[in-house]
Amino acid sequence: MPKIEVKNPIVDISGDEMANVIWEKIKKELILPFLNIKLVTFDLGIINRDLTSDKITHDAAYAINKYKTGVKCATITPDDKRVKEYKLKKKYPSPNGTIRNIINGTIFREPIILKNIPKFVNHWNESVVIARHAFGDIYKSKEISINKKGRLFLRFESFDKKQIINEHIYDFSSPGVGLSYFNIDQSIKEFALSCFNFSLNRNIPLFLSTKNTILQKYDERFKKIFDDLYEKKYKKKFLQNNITYQHRLIDDMVACLMKWSGGFLWACKNYDGDVMSDLVAQGYGSLGLMTSVLLSPCGKILETEAAHGTITSHYLQHKNGLDTSTNPIASIFAWTRGLLHRSNLDKNKKLKTFAENLEKVCIETVQSGFMTKDLALMIGPDQKWINTNQLFQILSKKLNKLSNT
Numbered sequence: 001m002p003k004i005e006v007k008n009p010i011v012d013i014s015g016d017e018m019a020n021v022i023w024e025k026i027k028k029e030l031i032l033p034f035l036n037i038k039l040v041t042f043d044l045g046i047i048n049r050d051l052t053s054d055k056i057t058h059d060a061a062y063a064i065n066k067y068k069t070g071v072k073c074a075t076i077t078p079d080d081k082r083v084k085e086y087k088l089k090k091k092y093p094s095p096n097g098t099i100r101n102i103i104n105g106t107i108f109r110e111p112i113i114l115k116n117i118p119k120f121v122n123h124w125n126e127s128v129v130i131a132r133h134a135f136g137d138i139y140k141s142k143e144i145s146i147n148k149k150g151r152l153f154l155r156f157e158s159f160d161k162k163q164i165i166n167e168h169i170y171d172f173s174s175p176g177v178g179l180s181y182f183n184i185d186q187s188i189k190e191f192a193l194s195c196f197n198f199s200l201n202r203n204i205p206l207f208l209s210t211k212n213t214i215l216q217k218y219d220e221r222f223k224k225i226f227d228d229l230y231e232k233k234y235k236k237k238f239l240q241n242n243i244t245y246q247h248r249l250i251d252d253m254v255a256c257l258m259k260w261s262g263g264f265l266w267a268c269k270n271y272d273g274d275v276m277s278d279l280v281a282q283g284y285g286s287l288g289l290m291t292s293v294l295l296s297p298c299g300k301i302l303e304t305e306a307a308h309g310t311i312t313s314h315y316l317q318h319k320n321g322l323d324t325s326t327n328p329i330a331s332i333f334a335w336t337r338g339l340l341h342r343s344n345l346d347k348n349k350k351l352k353t354f355a356e357n358l359e360k361v362c363i364e365t366v367q368s369g370f371m372t373k374d375l376a377l378m379i380g381p382d383q384k385w386i387n388t389n390q391l392f393q394i395l396s397k398k399l400n401k402l403s404n405t
């Protein structure tokens with residue numbers, strides 16, 4: 001069987017522990033036998049990050065900007081314990097944070113839905129995709145403790161001193177706390193662009209939630225920036241594609257989330273996205289079925305990964321020569337979603353079909369009863385499970401068969 005030609009490279013970022021063992025298997029058994037593709041590989045394993053003083057992470061991010069498509073394995077974000085374990089020169093920042101800052105995109109979290117895997121929220125039959133505006137708000141706030149009687153202000157002073165705004169907040173007659181935070185139009189606009197582009201790419205409606213009834217300047221700015229962009233740039237395309245954009249109050253939106261059956265993109269402010277992405281992930285059930293996509297404001301640069309970490313507990317078993325039943329599906333979907341993006345950019349139909357087939361094979365395999373332990377446990381004690389190697393054998397066989405027809 002001839003391999004499918006892929007004209008342009010994709011950036012392949014390898015990582016740590018069990019996730020990396022799975023990553024190498026995906027390449028060797030499910031990608032490279034089928035595609036003639038150039039992988040521009042960066043080893044972001046913690047040892048190499050330390051050797052390069054984290055330069056490799058920056059290089060990888062710039063390469064994604066250059067080649068427009070990257071797929072990333074889970075990596076260790078070192079804490080004090082990891083610094084000791086690997087004798088690291090320093091406690092490096094999260095690679096995901098570094099890459100996000102360079103690509104300047106938005107992260108979209110999306111579950112993979114399998115009919116026979118029970119969900120905590122039974123009627124979520126389609127994905128709820130969460131986009132989190134990961135800039136500003138409480139994450140860049142300043143807080144103070146107040147222990148004396150006195151007056152609290154919010155003050156702005158222009159650099160030329162020509163404008164001074166002093167907003168009186170509260171007169172304290174007993175102890176308390178105060179807080180101030182900010183956001184900037186540019187960042188909100190880039191967030192909005194990423195969201196509109198994601199919606200269009202995937203043909204799903206978009207909802208933005210805020211509390212603009214209370215924050216009539218702050219949250220209203222988010223709404224206005226989204227509304228203006230929609231009117232100017234996206235309305236026509238949305239109507240052509242039969243999808244909608246709407247702003248909703250956050251309280252109304254959480255009620256809809258529980259009522260509806262999924263099938264939409266939810267643009268969340270920073271804190272809401274932090275909380276809601278965990279709530280929604282739990283509602284769908286398994287970390288092993290959650291994917292994560294980073295999309296640039298222009299919609300052209302995309303990086304994908306599984307939402308789970310490096311699965312340390314399974315790696316310890318693996319190192320002791322034991323077979324593990326680790327779920328590779330979210331990592332495989334990182335590859336397929338990356339390949340789909342490449343196929344869209346290059347207008348490569350064969351590549352598109354291949355990526356869709358690989359997703360289909362994963363879904364059909366689990367739905368016909370062959371799955372890893374994490375998923376079997378969700379069905380119940382009578383559900384049989386297989387180990388990762390056995391699952392790969394089935395996937396590879398089915399993919400071969402499908403690719404030959």
Ligand code: NAP
Nearest residue numbers: 074075076077287288307308309310311312313326327374
């Ligand atoms: P984790 O690697 O996601 O694993 C937590 C637990 O979830 C595992 O012990 C396992 O449970 C289960 N699990 C997760 N993925 C699974 C899969 N594919 N198949 C089967 N079970 C799965 O999170 P963590 O243990 O908190 O973090 C480990 C390391 O990953 C940390 O160093 C952290 O920095 C890093 N991390 C990286 C990323 C990233 O690169 N995006 C994200 C999160 C964490 P059982 O042990 O019960 O089987």
Ligand code: MG
Nearest residue numbers: 273274275278
């Ligand atoms: Mg969180």
